[in-house]
Every structure is written in structure tokens, then in C-alpha cells.
Amino acid sequence: MLLTTRIRTKARELYRYREMFFGLVNREVRARYKGSALGFLWSLLNPLMMLTVYSLIFSVYLRVNISNYPLFVFCGLLPWTWFGTSLTNGAAAIVANSGLIKKIYFPLEILPLVNVTTNLVNFVLTLPVLALFMAWFHVVPTWSLLMLPVVIGIQFVLTLGLALILSTANAFFRDVEQLLGPVLLAWFYLTPVVYEASSIPERFRPLLLANPMGPIITAYQDILFHGRLPDARGLVTGAATATVLFLVGQMLFQSRKFSFAEAI
Amino acid sequence: MACIEVRNVWKQFDLHAGRSRSLKEALIETVVPGRRQNRPSGHFWALQDVSFDIEKGETFAIIGSNGSGKSTLLKMLTGISKPTRGAIGVRGRVSALLELGAGFHPDFTGRENTYLNGAILGLSRREIDRQFDQILAFSELDRFIDNPVKTYSSGMYMRLAFSIAIHVDPDILVVDEVLAVGDGAFQQKCYDQIQRFKHAGKTIVFVSHSLPTVQDLCQRAAWLDKGVLRAVGPTPQVIDFYAEQINQTIEQQKQHLERFLPDGRASVQDIQATDFGGKFVSTLRHREPAHFRFTFESQISPDEIDIVTRLVRADGICCYDSRIPLGSIVGERRSGRIMMQIPELRLHEGSYVLNVCLAVGSQDRWIDEKFYNFTVEAAERGPGVAPLEATWLPLMEE
Numbered sequence: 001m002l003l004t005t006r007i008r009t010k011a012r013e014l015y016r017y018r019e020m021f022f023g024l025v026n027r028e029v030r031a032r033y034k035g036s037a038l039g040f041l042w043s044l045l046n047p048l049m050m051l052t053v054y055s056l057i058f059s060v061y062l063r064v065n066i067s068n069y070p071l072f073v074f075c076g077l078l079p080w081t082w083f084g085t086s087l088t089n090g091a092a093a094i095v096a097n098s099g100l101i102k103k104i105y106f107p108l109e110i111l112p113l114v115n116v117t118t119n120l121v122n123f124v125l126t127l128p129v130l131a132l133f134m135a136w137f138h139v140v141p142t143w144s145l146l147m148l149p150v151v152i153g154i155q156f157v158l159t160l161g162l163a164l165i166l167s168t169a170n171a172f173f174r175d176v177e178q179l180l181g182p183v184l185l186a187w188f189y190l191t192p193v194v195y196e197a198s199s200i201p202e203r204f205r206p207l208l209l210a211n212p213m214g215p216i217i218t219a220y221q222d223i224l225f226h227g228r229l230p231d232a233r234g235l236v237t238g239a240a241t242a243t244v245l246f247l248v249g250q251m252l253f254q255s256r257k258f259s260f261a262e263a264i
Numbered sequence: 265m266a267c268i269e270v271r272n273v274w275k276q277f278d279l280h281a282g283r284s285r286s287l288k289e290a291l292i293e294t295v296v297p298g299r300r301q302n303r304p305s306g307h308f309w310a311l312q313d314v315s316f317d318i319e320k321g322e323t324f325a326i327i328g329s330n331g332s333g334k335s336t337l338l339k340m341l342t343g344i345s346k347p348t349r350g351a352i353g354v355r356g357r358v359s360a361l362l363e364l365g366a367g368f369h370p371d372f373t374g375r376e377n378t379y380l381n382g383a384i385l386g387l388s389r390r391e392i393d394r395q396f397d398q399i400l401a402f403s404e405l406d407r408f409i410d411n412p413v414k415t416y417s418s419g420m421y422m423r424l425a426f427s428i429a430i431h432v433d434p435d436i437l438v439v440d441e442v443l444a445v446g447d448g449a450f451q452q453k454c455y456d457q458i459q460r461f462k463h464a465g466k467t468i469v470f471v472s473h474s475l476p477t478v479q480d481l482c483q484r485a486a487w488l489d490k491g492v493l494r495a496v497g498p499t500p501q502v503i504d505f506y507a508e509q510i511n512q513t514i515e516q517q518k519q520h521l522e523r524f525l526p527d528g529r530a531s532v533q534d535i536q537a538t539d540f541g542g543k544f545v546s547t548l549r550h551r552e553p554a555h556f557r558f559t560f561e562s563q564i565s566p567d568e569i570d571i572v573t574r575l576v577r578a579d580g581i582c583c584y585d586s587r588i589p590l591g592s593i594v595g596e597r598r599s600g601r602i603m604m605q606i607p608e609l610r611l612h613e614g615s616y617v618l619n620v621c622l623a624v625g626s627q628d629r630w631i632d633e634k635f636y637n638f639t640v641e642a643a644e645r646g647p648g649v650a651p652l653e654a655t656w657l658p659l660m661e662e
């Protein structure tokens with residue numbers, strides 16, 4: 001079958017299951033905080049607590065020289081939370097839904113897609129708080145804000161690609177879920193969230209180039225913290241990496257999805 | 265036109281599937297040659313060269329004992345898994361009543377879960393809006409619909425789940441053993457709904473252990489036995505064929521039943537159906553007299569022995585059961601021949617087993633037990649177990 005025909009068939013099938021997709025996203029977003037007294041506030045309290053700790057360590061103890069440091073960290077921490085949570089839950093997406101997968105036919109791509117989207121919704125819901133933060137620190141947003149959807153789009157594709165790869169791998173090797181914790185922690189510190197990319201010594205810069213989250217997080221900081229346009233070269237690199245990872249993830253997922261029902 | 269085509273389908277399972285390997289094992293197997301052989305490996309064929317067609321608008325049953333490959337086949341019909349070899353072609357929207365309450369979240373209300381579950385089953389929001397009142401009425405949940413489903417009893421949970429599933433409007437409906445939901449009245453409603461599907465010209469694939477239900481609902485059936493298609497064709501023939509084999513198995517098992525303790529004190533032998541004149545026959549006619557002759561022998565007084573007879577239809581339904589003291593038939597005679605006479609055999613066409621037991625006194629211990637297979641022929645196959653010839657009268661108002 002031609003690639004374009006295949007993509008069209010896939011798209012049509014996903015469209016047919018859009019109600020299921022929205023239903024599941026709705027369930028996930030609301031279920032996360034159902035039954036807890038503070039409800040949605042938790043998705044704010046979590047980053048706020050981390051924010052306090054990072055500000056104390058890096059701004060007070062280690063004296064990192066960034067003005068309005070809490071706002072700076074917040075700009076990178078929110079998208080990183082979206083990324084990290086998506087990967088942690090994404091890895092489990094297939095295994096955790098074995099009941100559905102074994103009994104009902106539906107396009108399985110929906111599961112990682114639901115997970116990344118749910119976390120995107122949670123991320124977007126925290127943006128008003130970020131706006132309050134910006135107002136508190138007297139940071140006025142500029143026209144560069146128009147680039148924000150583009151950056152979010154690139155991060156979405158990248159996260160979805162990785163979630164497809166991880167959920168497939170985890171269906172066959174449960175170690176993936178275990179491995180992911182330490183990997184994400186290391187990845188977090190190697191990504192300029194709590195420090196600026198410019199403070200990385202020249203000879204370690206290639207390490208940043210290999211990290212697709214590097215230019216993405218930097219772009220958020222450029223747009224929201226510095227109020228300037230993000231670095232075009234970085235964004236293009238990020239977009240290219242995201243696309244490649246997404247295609248790899250999609251191919252891997254498609255080639256394995258019919259063994260899921262038997263493997264899990 | 266066939267709307268489901270199953271062509272030479274084979275399905276292989278890894279005996280160790282489900283036990284996922286750890287990354288360590290996988291790495292060691294890749295790096296250390298020869299290590300792979302140490303892992304116990306094995307495959308088995310869950311389906312072997314199965315082929316059949318299901319026509320549009322047909323109600324088709326798949327029968328077979330546990331582990332025969334029915335569920336494996338259903339999973340492939342619904343697209344959940346793919347055959348190892350061969351092909352399955354399906355035309356139309358398939359809805360499967362395999363998993364009730366898929367995606368139900370305990371913290372959400374019945375109403376919220378209805379929308380989510382409906383969406384998973386392929387219903388749009390508008391379709392659910394339109395059918396919501398029917399779903400609610402069918403589930404008999406009433407005002408509980410706005411309580412979280414975690415507060416539901418398991419009966420309420422299943423009723424809601426079934427109500428949603430039954431309101432999906434597919435071209436092909438796959439039903440797997442779900443009629444055993446709720447009480448008798450609710451089951452009847454489910455059954456009626458399936459009949460409605462049938463009359464609407466939908467294709468139904470039905471998997472059940474309940475042969476009477478299969479017989480009532482389905483025109484054609486396929487019998488799977490350990491992954492092999494043993495028979496496919498009109499339901500009555502397939503069921504007879506299937507039931508015959510089950511009876512053989514049951515008969516063998518019966519020998520080992522605890523309550524069958526032959527101690528040689530009495531025995532019954534040479535069971536035979538005969539016609540009026542005493543000539544042996546192998547088939548009996550519907551609504552004609554039936555005679556069964558036995559010889560018996562006893563060491564003890566016939567007054568102490570009961571003779572228990574049962575007529576069991578091939579699908580396991582007991583149509584007749586009686587117990588009388590042997591002494592009341594033969595007096596003090598300790599051996600000889602006896603005959604059971606049925607003036608009019610009101611049994612439908614099919615295969616039956618006559619089960620004759622000898623019991624001592626009031627105990628439920630058989631000291632002898634014999635089986636006799638026979639068939640009943642009729643001009644046409646009637647519904648139900650037996651024609652009871654009800655008559656109807658108008659009642660005068662007082």
C-alpha cells in the first residue's frame with residue numbers, strides 16, 4: 001500500500017474514534033484528582049513545591065546569577081513536567097490498559113496519544129498561574145508569545161514519538177518502566193531547566209545539541225522569560241529530531257501492535 | 265453475500281507469551297550464543313486451518329468446549345489479533361459484547377461512564393444522547409444513574425454495562441457468553457434485544473455454552489474442537505454432532521462418579537427401544553408410542569430397589585425423570601424382563617439418551633447405571649422441549 005494511502009486510512013480511523021479519544025482524555029484529566037480534597041490544585045502545588053526547593057538551592061545556596069530566578073525556573077519546569085509525566089505514564093500506556101486491549105478493538109495509537117494530550121491539558125491549565133507569576137515579577141509578554149504554540153507543537157510531536165517507543169518497548173520488557181526513573185532524573189539535570197544554556201562550558205555544548213529537549217526548554221525561556229524570539233536554528237533542530245523520533249515510534253508501534261494483546 | 269470470510273486460518277501461540285522477558289534475559293540471549301536454548305520454548309496451534317463463511321443477516325453460533333479456540337477466533341473477527349496464517353475478511357462495523365463495562369471508572373457516575381463506554385464501543389456523543397433514555401430504562405438503574413459506579417452492586421454494574429453494549433448499532437454483533445447477566449427477567453430482555461437485532465437483519469456471531477440458546481437463536485453453527493473445525497452447517501445437525509461427542513465424554517465420566525457404586529447386588533441390561541410388536545428399532549417417531557425393554561437381575565428383594573429413569577436431550581436438558589420401586593413392577597421376581605411404555609412420545613426431533621439407574625432404597629447411590637442412545641424423528645423440528653398441547657378458552661365475565 002502507498003504511504004499516503006496508509007496515512008489517510010490511519011487518519012480516517014483515528015477520526016472515527018475521536019469520541020473515544022476525547023472521552024478518555026476527559027476521564028484522565030478529571031480522574032487524576034477525583035477524591036482528593038485539593039483536586040486540581042495538586043497539579044500546581046507539585047511544581048510550586050519543586051520551584052521553592054530549586055530556588056532555595058540554586059538561587060540562595062549556589063547563587064546562580066539569574067534575576068527573577070523563580071520565574072525562570074517556572075518557565076522551564078512546567079513544560080518539563082508535561083514531558084516527564086507523559087513519558088512515565090506513556091511507558092505504561094499499553095500495559096496499564098491490558099483489559100481494554102485484550103477485549104475490544106480500537107486503534108491502539110489512541111492510548112499514548114491520550115496520555116500525552118492529558119498531560120498537555122494539565123500543562124495548559126497551569127499557564128494562568130505562570131501568567132500571575134509574570135505579573136508578580138513585572139515581566140510583560142511580547143509578540144514572541146505567538147511562537148508559543150509552535151514550541152508546544154514541537155514538544156507534543158517529540159513526546160508522542162517517545163511515548164510510542166516506550167509503550168511498545170515496555171509491553172515486551174517491563175524493565176523500561178523501572179529504567180525510566182533514573183534516566184528522566186539525569187535528563188532533567190542535563191537539560192537547561194534550573195540553569196541557563198549559556199552557562200554550559202563550550203566543550204560540553206555538543207551534549208546539549210544531542211538533547212532534543214534542550215532547544216525546546218530554551219525556547220520556552222526565551223519566549224516567556226526573556227520576551228524574545230527563540231533561536232531559529234535550535235527550534236528547527238528540535239523539530240527535525242521530534243519528527244524523526246515520531247516516525248520511528250510510529251513504525252515501531254505499528255509493526256508490534258498486533259502482538260500487544262498476546263504479550264501483555 | 266458473505267460478510268465474514270474465514271480462510272484457512274491458523275493461529276499459533278507461544279507457550280510463554282504473557283510472561284514477558286526481562287531486559288536482562290533478552291540481552292544475555294543476544295550476547296551469549298547458545299543461551300537461548302536454555303529457555304523453555306514451545307508453541308501450540310490454537311486454531312488449525314479453520315475456514316467458513318458467515319452470510320449477511322445470519323445468526324451464527326460458534327460452539328465448543330473450553331480451550332477449543334472460540335475466543336481466539338472471536339478476537340480475530342473483531343480485529344484484536346491477527347491470524348498467524350490465512351486470512352479473515354470482515355465487511356461492516358463490528359461490535360463485540362466481549363467485555364462489559366470497558367473503561368468504566370469507579371469514581372464516575374453511571375451517566376458519565378455511559379458516555380465514555382459508549383465512545384469506546386464506537387458510539388458518537390449524539391448517538392448516546394439520542395439513546396440515553398432507552399439505555400437508562402433498559403438498565404433499570406433509575407435515579408442511581410447519577411451515583412458513582414463504585415457504589416453499584418455487581419448486578420447494577422453489569423446491567424448498565426450490558427445496556428450500553430446492547431444499544432450499539434453495529435452491522436455485525438459478536439456476543440460472547442454475556443446473556444448470563446442479571447436475573448431471569450433481565451436475561452429475557454437481553455434475549456429479546458438480540459432477537460430484535462436478528463429481525464433487523466443484522467449479522468450476529470454468538471458464542472455460548474448454552475446449547476438451547478444457540479438452538480433457538482442461530483440458523484447455522486460451527487463446532488470447534490481443540491482448534492480444529494469439526495463441523496459447520498445448520499445448527500441442529502452441528503449440535504447433534506457436538507452433543508453426541510459430549511455424551512460419550514459424559515458417559516465415561518459417569519463411570520467414575522462417586523455415587524455409582526456397583527456392588528453386584530442388582531443389574532439392568534439390554535436396554536432396547538422396540539416397536540409395538542417387540543421388534544427392535546433404532547429411531548422413534550415423534551408423537552407415537554415408545555417402548556423401552558430391559559432385563560434385570562437382583563440378589564436382593566425388588567422391594568428394596570428403585571428404578572430411576574431419565575430422558576436427556578443431547579444438549580443436556582433433562583426432559584423426563586422418574587423413580588419407582590422395582591417391586592411395584594415385578595413383585596417378588598428377582599430376574600426377568602420389564603418394559604417402560606410411553607403412550608405418546610412428545611419429544612422433538614433430535615438425539616436423546618435414556619439413563620437407567622438402580623438405587624437401593626431411598627439412597628442416592630446407584631448400584632447399576634446404563635445409558636441408551638436413541639433418536640427421535642419428526643416431520644419438522646418444533647420449538648421448546650415438548651409440545652404440551654395447551655388449549656385456549658374465553659372466560660365469561662361475571
